[in-house]
Amino acid sequence: MHDSKLAIKLRNIIHLRESVMAFDTKLMEILACPVCKGKLEHNKEQKELICKFDRLAYAIEKDIPVLLESEARRITEDDA
Numbered sequence: 776m777h778d779s780k781l782a783i784k785l786r787n788i789i790h791l792r793e794s795v796m797a798f799d800t801k802l803m804e805i806l807a808c809p810v811c812k813g814k815l816e817h818n819k820e821q822k823e824l825i826c827k828f829d830r831l832a833y834a835i836e837k838d839i840p841v842l843l844e845s846e847a848r849r850i851t852e853d854d855a
């Protein structure tokens with residue numbers, strides 16, 4: 776069956792995408808702040824994703840960004 780083959784192929788692609796969790800620039804493009812849906816800035820030194828709008832810093836743990844507001848660090852004036 777042509778359709779089921781396609782479905783399996785599609786599922787494999789999705790599975791592959793899920794397993795490739797490495798943080799890279801392509802991922803960066805699709806990442807958005809979970810609060811305001813705005814673009815995030817990558818702070819390579821601190822290994823954080825910064826939302827300037829909400830003043831939140833999302834940690835990147837083992838190359839996986841933790842995009843949870845509850846886990847995010849509040850950016851103080853000193854950091855900016």
Ligand SMILES: [Zn+2]
Nearest residue numbers: 808811826829
């Ligand atoms: Zn935001």
